[in-house]
Amino acid sequence: MGLVFLKRLKGLVLPLVLLMVWEIASRQGRAYALTFIPIEKIGRSLIETILSGELLTNLLASLGTASTGLLIGGTVGLGLGSLMGLYPRVDKIIGPVFHSFRQVPLLGWIPLIGLWFGNGCLAKTLVVCLASFYPMVLNSYAGIRNVENNHLEVGRVLGASRWQTYRYILIPGALPFIFIGIYHALAFSWISTVGSELLFTAGPGLGGMMQTAQMAAKMDIVIICVASIGVVGLLMNVSLAKLSGHLLRWRSTR
Amino acid sequence: MNAISTAKKLPIPADALGLLAVPLAMLALWVLVTRAQWVPEQLLVSPTKVIEAVGELWEAGELQGHLQNSLRRLFLGFFSGAIFGLIFGVLMGLFKSMEDYCAPLFNAFRQIPSIAFIPMLILIFGIDETFKIIIVAKAAFFPVALGGYDSVRGIPKNYFEVAKVYQCPLWPLIKQVVIPATVPQILTGLRLSLSRSWMVLVAAELMAADSGIGQMMEWGRQMFRMDIVVVGVFITGLIGFALDYGFKWLESRMARWKMG
Amino acid sequence: MGNLIHPDFKRSAKSLSGELSIQSLHKQYRLERNYLNVLENINLTILPGEFVSIVGPSGCGKSTILRLVVGLDSDFQGRILLDGKPITSTSTDRGIVFQDHRLFPWMTVWENIAFALVNSDLPSAEKRDIVSLNIKRVNLTGFANAYPHQLSGGMAQRAAIARALVNEPKILLLDEPLGALDALTRLYLQAELQRIWIQHRSTMIMVTHDVEEALFLGDRVVVMQANPGRIKRVVPVPLEHPRDRSSPLFHRLKDEILADLIDTDSTAEAKRAKSLALRSDLG
Incomplete structure (x- = not known):
C-alpha cells in the first residue's frame, strides 16, 4: 500500500513542476501573459464555460458526431472486412481499391469532402465514418x-x-481482433472528430470552439478544450478496455 | 512435376490482371462518367483535367516547391521527435524510477490527439515553420516513445538471465541483447509515427500555411479547383504509401533473423 | 539427513575440482501474505566428476536448486559451496543448459556460442578456435551460420549445450535439457550427453522428469518430493557406463523410484483432495 502511494506521489512531481513553471512564466510581463495564462484565470474560465453551457453543448455535439460516425463507419467496415475475410473473391476485387484509398492520410480527404459536401455536419460525419471504417475493415478481416x-476442422x-460455424467458431474466434478494431476505430473517430471540426468550422463542436478561441487569442478556452478532448479520449479508452476485458475473459492473460 | 511448374507460372499474370482489373475498371468508369457529363464538372473533375493540372503545376514549379516544403517539415519534425521519443521511451523502459516520475504525465499527454494541439501551438509560436515542425515532432514523439518503452519492457527475462550466466558487461548487453531484441518493435513504432506525422502535417498545412501540399489543396478548395484538390489527394496518398512501404522494407531487412 | 555421498564412488580421484556441497539449504517464496517453503533442509554433496540426476514431481523445487547453484537467485538460507568457496553470483565456472534452449533468435549458432565468451580476455583467434571446437563437440559442424529458427529442437539444444561448455565449467547444470524433445531425439541426445560427460570429465547435475533418463546417465539419482520441496531418497546406481537399459537391476531401480514418485504424488493428491473437501464444507 505504502509503496503504491509513494509511486503515485512521484508521478505527481513532474506535473506540479510544469504547472509551477507555467505560473511563473505567466507573471513575466504582458508579452508572456498572453500565452501563459495564469492557472487561476483558466479555472475561472472553466467555471464560466461550464455554467453558460458552452462547454457542454460543444462537447455533446462532438460526441454526437463521433458516435454517429463510429456507428456507421464501424458497421460498414465490419461488414466489408468480414466479407473480405470470408470470401477470397471479394478480397481480390475490393482489396486493392481499399488499400490504395487507405494510403491517403485521413485528413487529406478533407478538401475534397469539403468541395462535395460543404463544411457542415454531413462533411464532419463523413470524415469520422471514414476514420472508423479503415481499422474495422482491417481488423475484422485479420x-x-x-x-x-x-x-474450423473441429467444426467440420x-x-x-x-x-453454426459462423456463430460458434468464426465470430468468437475473430472477436479479439474485432475488439482491437473497435479500439482503434474509437480512437480514430475521436481524433478525426476534432480534426474535422478544426477544419470545417461550421456548427458546434469542441474543435470549432477551440478554433474560434484561437482566432480571438483566448488561450484559456483553447486549453480547456484541449484538456476536455484528452479527458474524453481517456474515458473512452478506459471503458472500452473494461468492456473488452469482460467479453474476452476466456483468453489467458499473462 | 509438369503440373506444378505450369501451376506456378500461370497464376502470376492472371493475378496481376485481377489486381489491376478493378482499379482499371474504376478509371474507365471515371472517364466515362465525366465524358458523358452525367455528373456536373464542379462535382467530379475529369481525369484528363487532373493530368493537365499536374502538368500545369509542374511547369510553374509550384508542385515541386510545395512538395519540397512539406517533405522538409516532415523530416525535420519526424527526426527530432523520433530521436527524443526513442531516448525517452528506452530510458523509461530501463529505469523504474524514471517510469514512476514520468509515466503519468506521459500517459496524460498521450491521450490528447496531436491535431488538438494545433490551435494552442499557433497561439504560442504563430503560424511559421516552428509551429509545423513542433506539431510533427509531437506527433512522432509519442508512438516512438511508446514503442521504445514496450520493446524494452518486453525483452524476455530469459535473455537477461542468459546474459547474467555469462557475466555479460553492460555495453555488450546493450549491443548484443537489448538492441537486437528491441529493433523490430522500435521500427514498427517509427513507421507508425511517420505516417501519423504525415497526416498531422497535412492537417496543419490545411489549417495554417503559406506553402506545402496541404496548403495547395486548401487553396484548391477555396478556388473551387477540384482538379488541384484531386492532385493533392493523389500526392498525399502516394507519399504516405512510399513512406510506409519504405519502412516496411527496412523492417524486413533489419529483422532478418525472424521467422518467415 | 546428513551428507549423502555414495560410498563406492570411484571416479572422484580422477578430477580434482568441481565438488559441490549444499548444506542445510532453505528457500521460501512470498505469495501475497503467505510464505511458501520451496526448499527445506537440502543437504547434498556432489563429488568432482560425478553425474547426479534429480527427479521429482513438479513443484518440488528441483529446478530452483539449479538456479541457486548457477547464481541466478541468491535469496536463500544455508550454504552452497563449490570447491569449498561459497557461491555468490554467476560465474563462468558454472554452466547451465535450460529446458527452452534460450538461444538468441537474432544470432547464428556461431554467434550464440561465442556469446558465452563475451566476458573473456582471450585473443579473438583463440575464441574462434574454442567456438569451432565446441561446435564440433556437439556435432553441429556445418550449422554454424544457421539461425535458431532454422534448427530442429534437438539441434538447438545441442547448440545450447555447446554454449554452456565453451567456458569449460567445473560443473554443468542441466535443467530438463531434453524435456521438450521427441522420444527418439531424446535417446540420441542422452547418448551424446554421456559421451560429452566422459570426454569433458566435469561434474554434472541434471534435473529431469524421466526416471529412465535419470538412471541411464546418473551415478546417483536424487528423488525429491514436494510441499515443501525436500530430498526423499538418494539412489546410487552401481552399474557401469554406458548402461544397459534392459538389465534387471536397471529395471528394479526404475520401478523403485517410480513407486517413490507415485507414492509422494498420491499423498500430495490426497492432501489436495482433502483440503478441497474441507473448503467445500466451509463454503
Whole structure:
C-alpha cells in the first residue's frame, strides 16, 4: 500500500513542476501573459464555460458526431472486412481499391469532402465514418483470417452447419481482433472528430470552439478544450478496455 | 512435376490482371462518367483535367516547391521527435524510477490527439515553420516513445538471465541483447509515427500555411479547383504509401533473423 | 539427513575440482501474505566428476536448486559451496543448459556460442578456435551460420549445450535439457550427453522428469518430493557406463523410484483432495 502511494506521489512531481513553471512564466510581463495564462484565470474560465453551457453543448455535439460516425463507419467496415475475410473473391476485387484509398492520410480527404459536401455536419460525419471504417475493415478481416484452421476442422468433423460455424467458431474466434478494431476505430473517430471540426468550422463542436478561441487569442478556452478532448479520449479508452476485458475473459492473460 | 511448374507460372499474370482489373475498371468508369457529363464538372473533375493540372503545376514549379516544403517539415519534425521519443521511451523502459516520475504525465499527454494541439501551438509560436515542425515532432514523439518503452519492457527475462550466466558487461548487453531484441518493435513504432506525422502535417498545412501540399489543396478548395484538390489527394496518398512501404522494407531487412 | 555421498564412488580421484556441497539449504517464496517453503533442509554433496540426476514431481523445487547453484537467485538460507568457496553470483565456472534452449533468435549458432565468451580476455583467434571446437563437440559442424529458427529442437539444444561448455565449467547444470524433445531425439541426445560427460570429465547435475533418463546417465539419482520441496531418497546406481537399459537391476531401480514418485504424488493428491473437501464444507 505504502509503496503504491509513494509511486503515485512521484508521478505527481513532474506535473506540479510544469504547472509551477507555467505560473511563473505567466507573471513575466504582458508579452508572456498572453500565452501563459495564469492557472487561476483558466479555472475561472472553466467555471464560466461550464455554467453558460458552452462547454457542454460543444462537447455533446462532438460526441454526437463521433458516435454517429463510429456507428456507421464501424458497421460498414465490419461488414466489408468480414466479407473480405470470408470470401477470397471479394478480397481480390475490393482489396486493392481499399488499400490504395487507405494510403491517403485521413485528413487529406478533407478538401475534397469539403468541395462535395460543404463544411457542415454531413462533411464532419463523413470524415469520422471514414476514420472508423479503415481499422474495422482491417481488423475484422485479420480476425476472420486468423481463426485457426484446426478449430474450423473441429467444426467440420462435428458436422456444424454454415451458420453454426459462423456463430460458434468464426465470430468468437475473430472477436479479439474485432475488439482491437473497435479500439482503434474509437480512437480514430475521436481524433478525426476534432480534426474535422478544426477544419470545417461550421456548427458546434469542441474543435470549432477551440478554433474560434484561437482566432480571438483566448488561450484559456483553447486549453480547456484541449484538456476536455484528452479527458474524453481517456474515458473512452478506459471503458472500452473494461468492456473488452469482460467479453474476452476466456483468453489467458499473462 | 509438369503440373506444378505450369501451376506456378500461370497464376502470376492472371493475378496481376485481377489486381489491376478493378482499379482499371474504376478509371474507365471515371472517364466515362465525366465524358458523358452525367455528373456536373464542379462535382467530379475529369481525369484528363487532373493530368493537365499536374502538368500545369509542374511547369510553374509550384508542385515541386510545395512538395519540397512539406517533405522538409516532415523530416525535420519526424527526426527530432523520433530521436527524443526513442531516448525517452528506452530510458523509461530501463529505469523504474524514471517510469514512476514520468509515466503519468506521459500517459496524460498521450491521450490528447496531436491535431488538438494545433490551435494552442499557433497561439504560442504563430503560424511559421516552428509551429509545423513542433506539431510533427509531437506527433512522432509519442508512438516512438511508446514503442521504445514496450520493446524494452518486453525483452524476455530469459535473455537477461542468459546474459547474467555469462557475466555479460553492460555495453555488450546493450549491443548484443537489448538492441537486437528491441529493433523490430522500435521500427514498427517509427513507421507508425511517420505516417501519423504525415497526416498531422497535412492537417496543419490545411489549417495554417503559406506553402506545402496541404496548403495547395486548401487553396484548391477555396478556388473551387477540384482538379488541384484531386492532385493533392493523389500526392498525399502516394507519399504516405512510399513512406510506409519504405519502412516496411527496412523492417524486413533489419529483422532478418525472424521467422518467415 | 546428513551428507549423502555414495560410498563406492570411484571416479572422484580422477578430477580434482568441481565438488559441490549444499548444506542445510532453505528457500521460501512470498505469495501475497503467505510464505511458501520451496526448499527445506537440502543437504547434498556432489563429488568432482560425478553425474547426479534429480527427479521429482513438479513443484518440488528441483529446478530452483539449479538456479541457486548457477547464481541466478541468491535469496536463500544455508550454504552452497563449490570447491569449498561459497557461491555468490554467476560465474563462468558454472554452466547451465535450460529446458527452452534460450538461444538468441537474432544470432547464428556461431554467434550464440561465442556469446558465452563475451566476458573473456582471450585473443579473438583463440575464441574462434574454442567456438569451432565446441561446435564440433556437439556435432553441429556445418550449422554454424544457421539461425535458431532454422534448427530442429534437438539441434538447438545441442547448440545450447555447446554454449554452456565453451567456458569449460567445473560443473554443468542441466535443467530438463531434453524435456521438450521427441522420444527418439531424446535417446540420441542422452547418448551424446554421456559421451560429452566422459570426454569433458566435469561434474554434472541434471534435473529431469524421466526416471529412465535419470538412471541411464546418473551415478546417483536424487528423488525429491514436494510441499515443501525436500530430498526423499538418494539412489546410487552401481552399474557401469554406458548402461544397459534392459538389465534387471536397471529395471528394479526404475520401478523403485517410480513407486517413490507415485507414492509422494498420491499423498500430495490426497492432501489436495482433502483440503478441497474441507473448503467445500466451509463454503
